[in-house]
Amino acid sequence: MRRILDFGLTSGLAAAALVGLSATAASAGETRGFAISWFQPAYYVGDDDCPNGVSKERDWKALFTAQGKTLEEIKALFEHPLSKEFRHAALERGAHGEDICAYPETVHDTDWPTVQGKVSHGGNLDGTADGKATPKTCTHQKFAGADGASSVDNQLYRVMGCSKIHRGSKAKDGRDAFGIEYLNERMREGLVTYLIEVSGIDSIQNSDNVTVGIYQGTDPLVQDGAGGVQADSTQHIATDKRWQATVHGRIKDGVLTTDPFDLDLRNDAVWLPEFHFKRAQLNVTFQPDGSLKGHFNAYQDWASIFWGMAKTDFLLEKFSAGNCPAMYAAFKAMADGDPDPKTGQCTTISSSYGLDAVPAFLIHPQEGKGAKTAQSDQPNQPIKAAAAQ
Amino acid sequence: MKLHLKRSFAAACGALALLTLASCGDPAPQSSGGPPTVRRVTKDQYAAIIGDIFGTDIKIEGRFDPDVRESGLLAIGTSHVSVTPSSLEQYDSIARFVAAQVVDEHHRAQLFGCKPASPTAPDDACAAQFLAEVGHQLYRRPLTGQELKAQVAVAHEAAGTLGSFYDGIATSLAIMLESPRFLFREETAEPDPDHPGQMRLTAFAKATRLSFFLWNTTPDDALLAAAESGELNSKRGLTRQVDRMLASPRLKSGVRAFFSDMLGFDAMATLAKDPEVYPKFTPTLIGDAQEQTLQTLTDHLLARNGDYRDVFTTRHTFLTPLLGAIYRVPVDTKTGWEAHDFPDGDQHAGIQTEVSFLALHSHPGRSSSTLRGKAVREILLCQQVPTPPANVNFAIVQDTKNVLLRTARDRLTAHRTQPTCAGCHKIIDPIGLSLENFDGLGGYRNQENGAPIDAGGELDAARFEGAAGLGKVLHDTPAATACLVNRLYGYGAGRAPVTGEAEWMKYLQAQFAAQGYRLPDLMRTIVTSDAFYRISAPSKPDGTTQAESVPASPKEGKS
Numbered sequence: 001m002r003r004i005l006d007f008g009l010t011s012g013l014a015a016a017a018l019v020g021l022s023a024t025a026a027s028a029g030e031t032r033g034f035a036i037s038w039f040q041p042a043y044y045v046g047d048d049d050c051p052n053g054v055s056k057e058r059d060w061k062a063l064f065t066a067q068g069k070t071l072e073e074i075k076a077l078f079e080h081p082l083s084k085e086f087r088h089a090a091l092e093r094g095a096h097g098e099d100i101c102a103y104p105e106t107v108h109d110t111d112w113p114t115v116q117g118k119v120s121h122g123g124n125l126d127g128t129a130d131g132k133a134t135p136k137t138c139t140h141q142k143f144a145g146a147d148g149a150s151s152v153d154n155q156l157y158r159v160m161g162c163s164k165i166h167r168g169s170k171a172k173d174g175r176d177a178f179g180i181e182y183l184n185e186r187m188r189e190g191l192v193t194y195l196i197e198v199s200g201i202d203s204i205q206n207s208d209n210v211t212v213g214i215y216q217g218t219d220p221l222v223q224d225g226a227g228g229v230q231a232d233s234t235q236h237i238a239t240d241k242r243w244q245a246t247v248h249g250r251i252k253d254g255v256l257t258t259d260p261f262d263l264d265l266r267n268d269a270v271w272l273p274e275f276h277f278k279r280a281q282l283n284v285t286f287q288p289d290g291s292l293k294g295h296f297n298a299y300q301d302w303a304s305i306f307w308g309m310a311k312t313d314f315l316l317e318k319f320s321a322g323n324c325p326a327m328y329a330a331f332k333a334m335a336d337g338d339p340d341p342k343t344g345q346c347t348t349i350s351s352s353y354g355l356d357a358v359p360a361f362l363i364h365p366q367e368g369k370g371a372k373t374a375q376s377d378q379p380n381q382p383i384k385a386a387a388a389q
Numbered sequence: 390m391k392l393h394l395k396r397s398f399a400a401a402c403g404a405l406a407l408l409t410l411a412s413c414g415d416p417a418p419q420s421s422g423g424p425p426t427v428r429r430v431t432k433d434q435y436a437a438i439i440g441d442i443f444g445t446d447i448k449i450e451g452r453f454d455p456d457v458r459e460s461g462l463l464a465i466g467t468s469h470v471s472v473t474p475s476s477l478e479q480y481d482s483i484a485r486f487v488a489a490q491v492v493d494e495h496h497r498a499q500l501f502g503c504k505p506a507s508p509t510a511p512d513d514a515c516a517a518q519f520l521a522e523v524g525h526q527l528y529r530r531p532l533t534g535q536e537l538k539a540q541v542a543v544a545h546e547a548a549g550t551l552g553s554f555y556d557g558i559a560t561s562l563a564i565m566l567e568s569p570r571f572l573f574r575e576e577t578a579e580p581d582p583d584h585p586g587q588m589r590l591t592a593f594a595k596a597t598r599l600s601f602f603l604w605n606t607t608p609d610d611a612l613l614a615a616a617e618s619g620e621l622n623s624k625r626g627l628t629r630q631v632d633r634m635l636a637s638p639r640l641k642s643g644v645r646a647f648f649s650d651m652l653g654f655d656a657m658a659t660l661a662k663d664p665e666v667y668p669k670f671t672p673t674l675i676g677d678a679q680e681q682t683l684q685t686l687t688d689h690l691l692a693r694n695g696d697y698r699d700v701f702t703t704r705h706t707f708l709t710p711l712l713g714a715i716y717r718v719p720v721d722t723k724t725g726w727e728a729h730d731f732p733d734g735d736q737h738a739g740i741q742t743e744v745s746f747l748a749l750h751s752h753p754g755r756s757s758s759t760l761r762g763k764a765v766r767e768i769l770l771c772q773q774v775p776t777p778p779a780n781v782n783f784a785i786v787q788d789t790k791n792v793l794l795r796t797a798r799d800r801l802t803a804h805r806t807q808p809t810c811a812g813c814h815k816i817i818d819p820i821g822l823s824l825e826n827f828d829g830l831g832g833y834r835n836q837e838n839g840a841p842i843d844a845g846g847e848l849d850a851a852r853f854e855g856a857a858g859l860g861k862v863l864h865d866t867p868a869a870t871a872c873l874v875n876r877l878y879g880y881g882a883g884r885a886p887v888t889g890e891a892e893w894m895k896y897l898q899a900q901f902a903a904q905g906y907r908l909p910d911l912m913r914t915i916v917t918s919d920a921f922y923r924i925s926a927p928s929k930p931d932g933t934t935q936a937e938s939v940p941a942s943p944k945e946g947k948s
């Protein structure tokens with residue numbers, strides 16, 4: 001509590017301390033705001049994840065030969081690989097000429113490399129130790145957690161972890177994969193902004209009772225001179241409550257975790273217009289520089305993920321080493337959440353998103369002028385606050 | 390107006406009695422005046438002039454030679470620069486580009502008061518009308534008959550050769566735009582009939598000095614008319630023009646230009662920071678930082694008519710979202726600026742705690758107590774700090790990772806053990822160390838390398854704590870207000886005050902105090918005085934000159 005009062009003395013934080021005690025605070029305490037600077041699927045990179053290698057571009061020549069095309073016809077197609085003729089031959093090969101990315105079940109194909117490793121990022125989302133079916137889940141294999149946790153669920157990683165454009169380097173923890181880094185850059189360039197607010201903090205080491213809000217923001221992220229997302233920017237929270245959630249959480253030994261919650265967020269219209277997260281759990285650690293780093297684990301509607309990729313059809317098949325029918329089959333087989341009451345087919349898939357967030361001032365729309373949150377790492381606190389600690 | 394002056398004067402008496410700097414009721418002391426100047430117009434002035442005469446949509450593309458800072462001001466440096474062959478090429482290019490826009494189809498209808506008989510042939514009458522009007526504004530005086538005749542002849546010949554009246558005008562206009570009469574503010578003097586034996590600026594030179602001082606641009610039609618009619622040479626006429634000019638929104642431009650010069654903001658254009666150390670640094674941020682200080686100053690000094698001394702202690706400022714990230718305060722506005730008041734007790738108080746000052750006087754990757762202390766001495770107090778000897782070893786101060794010397798104070802203390810360094814550092818470091826709570830970009834911190842920062846400071850005999858403490862000392866030191874008076878006068882005159890103006894400068898300082906340190910009042914005192922327009926004789930009969938600099942503050946030259 002003394003710390004809270006100290007904050008009230010600090011530069012520019014006085015207003016934050018005053019309004020920070022408003023409705024959503026779980027208890028009297030400090031409120032901190034964050035702008036998410038990294039939010040992409042966490043695809044662990046180990047040594048034995050993909051024993052058969054990553055996905056490869058289809059052998060078009062073999063496919064076209066199997067289709068009965070002559071060498072001359074195949075040669076003509078390869079002379080114009082971006083032509084509609086090539087696309088037609090490559091994709092419109094369902095039983096009745098359907099586009100196999102639009103109708104992936106019209107072709108039987110299981111040639112998709114899935115992760116065979118034992119380790120993954122993520123959390124135990126179904127609450128079981130072994131992945132046995134429950135009323136809300138289907139039977140699946142568990143991972144050991146990359147952070148030492150046990151019984152981790154991350155079937156999205158199992159499906160996508162050996163995709164050529166989604167597998168990055170071990171040194172960068174997979175974040176440098178083209179299909180990962182590119183999408184995050186779109187967020188950093190201003191496509192979407194996600195915000196986190198933690199209120200009721202007594203200590204960033206241990207607080208039993210905090211409230212965590214996750215919000216869609218309306219301001220583009222501000223890039224700093226070093227290529228990162230600028231800390232301490234002011235961010236406005238979107239008015240539409242469809243794109244936000246608040247949940248109870250706690251901080252233990254500097255790690256913030258939450259109860260499960262559902263959350264919808266608007267996203268990149270090109271690949272996945274909306275996120276629909278179910279039974280999500282936040283697991284992030286307060287860093288010495290005031291930022292957050294960790295994971296956001298949740299079930300997701302797997303069909304929307306698949307269709308988000310499949311709608312890029314030729315791009316996915318020809319240039320991204322994708323395989324619509326095989327990927328579809330893999331998703332369907334690996335999905336582990338929310339079985340359809342009639343068919344028993346699971347409709348969601350467990351996932352884990354790497355999440356970094358930098359300190360930010362958040363402004364709630366209903367409050368008009370006046371910031372809601374504040375943040376400060378130790379070295380930057382004004383003298384009075386530091387001296388009192 | 391008379392009443393207002395009387396009221397100010399009465400208010401002055403009480404303060405003067407305390408200060409004993411000048412006797413109440415004493416008239417302004419005699420001033421020798423100084424030599425007339427020939428000043429090159431600056432890039433900003435060039436743009437302002439073109440905007441005033443032809444419209445702000447006229448683009449100016451080209452590179453201007455850098456200005457030179459002398460006696461603390463670029464405005465004084467402009468009296469000592471010329472035009473090099475390469476810069477003449479640039480002026481030529483800029484002039485042709487401007488002239489082409491002025492005569493293009495989009496602008497000619499607005500800017501020409503006449504239509505040629507034929508657009509494809511010379512028309513001397515229309516050319517003379519346009520060139521006389523524009524020349525009057527560009528040269529800041531009417532063209533002589535010979536000048537106008539020559540310009541019309543050029544327009545005629547060019548129109549005939551090019552088959553276009555407007556191209557002919559553009560040719561003549563370009564010549565005027567690269568003429569020394571436009572590019573240089575050449576001051577001319579005449580005998581002063583009110584003070585036999587003394588010289589004063591001519592009315593047009595007076596109008597020019599007045600306009601650039603108050604508005605940072607060329608005289609407008611009303612001021613030129615007052616010069617032409619002789620009104621400007623009468624006290625009443627001058628006061629009428631000064632009243633008008635001080636009441637104009639253009640005063641803000643003039644005040645911004647002055648403080649941009651005094652605070653050395655020209656260096657902002659080349660300011661660089663290590664992005665790994667200061668990732669929040671961007672060119673946009675630095676532009677905002679400069680603007681923040683100018684808005685703080687003009688709001689306090691003009692909009693609120695505040696006490697100049699309070700610029701070192703004010704907690705009222707203006708922020709953009711980018712600046713908010715440095716000061717670590719929320720800024721609600723998404724695009725523009727919003728007012729912000731730092732709370733009592735906050736270390737952000739005064740312009741010396743703003744990003745513009747702190748970042749400008751730091752190294753690319755670290756703060757600098759030495760640069761900041763030197764800047765306080767030289768820029769805010771007008772005190773000269775000697776340059777360091779050439780063989781200084783900076784290894785200790787540059788090693789910010791030294792585990793034994795973790796803070797700037799530790800490193801500078803070790804550095805000062807070198808006898809050649811100690812003399813200067815002892816007068817600048819204790820000032821700069823009080824700003825050590827701000828990193829090299831201006832962000833707040835209370836630790837460096839994990840060690841707590843001791844922001845205790847010292848300026849001459851005064852000891853204080855932190856940036857806010859420094860602000861209070863600057864607020865109270867007479868050197869700060871004397872410095873402003875010196876710089877403002879030098880800025881207007883284009884030269885440092887000379888020996889023969891020493892009593893006049895003391896008088897100005899006393900008047901400034903008596904007026905409650907109000908900038909507009911000080912500007913009024915200067916521009917309504919005879920001294921501001923007094924021109925000294927080139928030299929005395931014994932061969933000595935009066936043009937010797939007067940110390941800007943009691944301390945100057947003694948540090």
